[in-house]
Amino acid sequence: MTRETTVGGGTELGRFLRARRARLTPAEAGLAAGPGVRRTPGLRREELATLAGISIDYYTRLERGKETRPSASVVDSLARALQLQEDEHEHLRSLAALAARSAPEAPTAPSRSVRPGVKLLLETLRPGPAHVLSRSNDVLAANPSGLRLLAGIEDWPAKQRNIARYVFLHPAARELFDDWHTQVRGCVARLRALAGTDPDAPDLTQLAGELLLKSPEFARLWERYDVKGRSYGRKTFHHPEVGDLTLGYQSLQLEGTPGHRLVTYYAEPSTAEHDALVLLDILGSQDSMPSAEKPSMAAQPSTITRDEAPPSGS
Known part of the structure; x- marks a missing residue:
């Protein structure tokens, strides 16, 4: 299996943000339902960006993998807006740290030996x-x-x-x-x-x-x-x-x-x-x-x- 088939296009940070945004409804986020039928199953990008206090352009670049160095305060704001649990918040921090690396480390097979x-x-x-x-x-x-x-x-x-x-x-x-x-x-x-x-x-x-x-x-x-x-x-x-x-x-x-x-x-x-x-x-x-x-x-x-x-x- 290649990385593409394992996790899809973009970065893991972007995919995680997109998946969690799609699962949070406007009502759960405290937003009033707008007129017309929504084509997005969860929050729109602009809605999440507003809740997190960041620009829609910056958030869009995060999801698409074009922005890879969000600050700790941005990560925390996104976690609050997405209503992440403690484990999920920590995972988001890890993904942000991974995205910031200039070159990924070569994967290695872990030891199977038990002391x-x-x-x-x-x-x-x-x-x-x-x-x-x-x-x-x-x-x-x-x-x-x-x-x-x-x-x-x-x-x-x-x-x-x-x-x-x-x-x-x-x-x-x-x-x-x-x-x-x-x-x-x-x-x-x-x-x-x-x-x-x-x-x-x-x-x-x-x-x-x-x-x-x-x-x-x-x-x-x-x-x-x-x-x-x-x-x-x-x-x-x-x-x-x-x-x-x-x-x-x-x-x-x-x-x-x-x-x-x-x-x-x-x-x-x-x-x-x-x-x-x-x-x-x-x-x-x-x-x-x-x-x-x-x-x-x-x-x-x-x-x-x-x-x-x-x-x-x-």
């Missing part, structure tokens, strides 16, 4: 699911429950395991996530944030190109230009092996390896959710055993339930 100490950290978090992700959501390493939580992803080759690819293309993903639509919007928004600051990144262009071809839903969300930073909170899963569970989660940037982050899930001890994580850990550990060491299937119950999991803390 031994980080792998040890994954083990210490058991039975809590945890995995290390790249900036484009490749699963670089995981503990047993971290892999097993994403039902069915272990069937894919290691280099194919990617959270965005999983949520859009794996048949189990729609049933696994309680709010699949929120999950996919977050994935696309985080990839969009990366595309804004490093549009020619080889890991991003390959992934986005594949998903644009294979998933109409991804293509639709990609054109919205939503951006979002890393987050924390709670997620509910409908897991085919351990049932329904709601887990807290936290994403942490890993120092020393640019773009790598640790995502970990947790549950309160002595709860059904914690027992489910113990069971996931056991099932995931069995997957990683050599075939000769795995328990005989004849000795396994036909259906495993939470009640059969060892007590928490065992």
Whole structure:
């Protein structure tokens, strides 16, 4: 995929401004509706320029990529006029900084190597699911429950395991996530944030190109230009092996390896959710055993339930 097919003509700054302007209605901006039928789905250029306190000529040059050095005050004024959230405002600052560079830096493929100490950290978090992700959501390493939580992803080759690819293309993903639509919007928004600051990144262009071809839903969300930073909170899963569970989660940037982050899930001890994580850990550990060491299937119950999991803390 070329830069043109990835992000279209002009600059990322101009495309982002144009996309967000088209989504803000005059009523939302506090403007009275004028006479006649509007041909523009959102604000007109002159309306946004007025709200931001800049000339229409200057704003038009920003959108078309002919003006590439907006001041910090102009960026902040545009963010207020567009009613951007904090993550979106920060993204706009990053795009302005990128546009101001005289020559773009050559894109480089990020490291996929996970340090031994980080792998040890994954083990210490058991039975809590945890995995290390790249900036484009490749699963670089995981503990047993971290892999097993994403039902069915272990069937894919290691280099194919990617959270965005999983949520859009794996048949189990729609049933696994309680709010699949929120999950996919977050994935696309985080990839969009990366595309804004490093549009020619080889890991991003390959992934986005594949998903644009294979998933109409991804293509639709990609054109919205939503951006979002890393987050924390709670997620509910409908897991085919351990049932329904709601887990807290936290994403942490890993120092020393640019773009790598640790995502970990947790549950309160002595709860059904914690027992489910113990069971996931056991099932995931069995997957990683050599075939000769795995328990005989004849000795396994036909259906495993939470009640059969060892007590928490065992």
